[in-house]
């Protein structure tokens with residue numbers, strides 16, 4: 001049997017797993033505190049590109065789940081990393097279909113942004129400020145030579161009001177108009193994110209766990225990392241039956257059941 005006290009890493013989804021909108025999921029602070037007491041390294045990963053790592057760390061902390069900005073990964077942050085990891089000069093000027101947060105992070109990393117086609121690269125994201133003019137410039141750039149990358153594949157973002165069209169919907173619109181698809185979508189469940197997380201943890205795959213409420217992003221991320229995945233049933237969708245590629249290692253009614261699960265599999269001692 002594996003050493004109970006060997007280091008472990010846990011990747012958390014945020015919305016639907018630790019909180020719902022502005023409300024913490026009952027038991028989530030205790031479950032995360034229990035993991036820290038067991039010595040786990042944590043990462044909080046969201047496909048939402050609209051806020052900074054610091055803002056998510058502050059939100060979690062305020063909800064009773066103390067977290068550091070360095071433990072948070074957003075799809076804006078991942079986009080910057082992705083462009084930096086390849087040869088940055090090959091991307092040219094970036095035409096961003098996205099909000100201030102993404103634009104600022106790209107600018108702070110030294111990339112040149114443009115509002116007009118032609119562009120080196122079109123970066124598509126979750127953009128509640130989108131105008132027809134920006135969509136048209138992205139269309140024209142993609143009809144030309146621009147490369148095409150995106151932050152996250154989600155087609156809608158759940159909200160108490162019924163949801164908002166997300167980056168996946170804008171990708172689909174541009175795909176319909178140009179016939180082109182992004183060469184990379186950096187957020188969950190990309191191979192890029194999977195390898196970033198494995199590198200950051202620096203742990204054997206059998207000591208890492210991914211936990212989230214969306215099979216098509218959270219479970220698939222766990223599978224791509226080659227680690228255990230847990231599906232919680234506190235999120236927006238609670239599918240009764242799952243296709244084989246979305247099957248988690250276990251389903252939990254809520255994050256509250258994580259402590260019992262870790263005890264059952266013999267991970268860590270409190």
Ligand SMILES: [Mg+2]
Nearest residue numbers: 013015016213
């Ligand atoms: Mg979620």
